[in-house]
Amino acid sequence: MLRIVLVLGFTLSTSAAVAETYRLIHAIGNSEKVLAKGHSKRDFEPMKTDRIAIAEALGIHSERLGTGSITCLHESLFDE
Numbered sequence: 001m002l003r004i005v006l007v008l009g010f011t012l013s014t015s016a017a018v019a020e021t022y023r024l025i026h027a028i029g030n031s032e033k034v035l036a037k038g039h040s041k042r043d044f045e046p047m048k049t050d051r052i053a054i055a056e057a058l059g060i061h062s063e064r065l066g067t068g069s070i071t072c073l074h075e076s077l078f079d080e
Helices: 002-019 041-058
Strands: 022-028 031-039 069-074
Touching: 022 041, 031 041, 041 069
Parallel strands: none
Antiparallel strands: 022 031, 022 069
């Protein structure tokens, strides 16, 4: 019985770790580029702001025109 409890405890802690990690994605049209992964959403907010500013300066992102998208996506959305 102790063995079952340990296995369940491991499963719960693993899923909790996955639940808290995100990827920072830059999508243009049908292509996506992973800018960073394995951090909390809170950690990505400053990175996201910086990437948006850089992409707008390069002309590959414009929220006003709807060109490109830079966002944090939950790790569970990916098969890897």
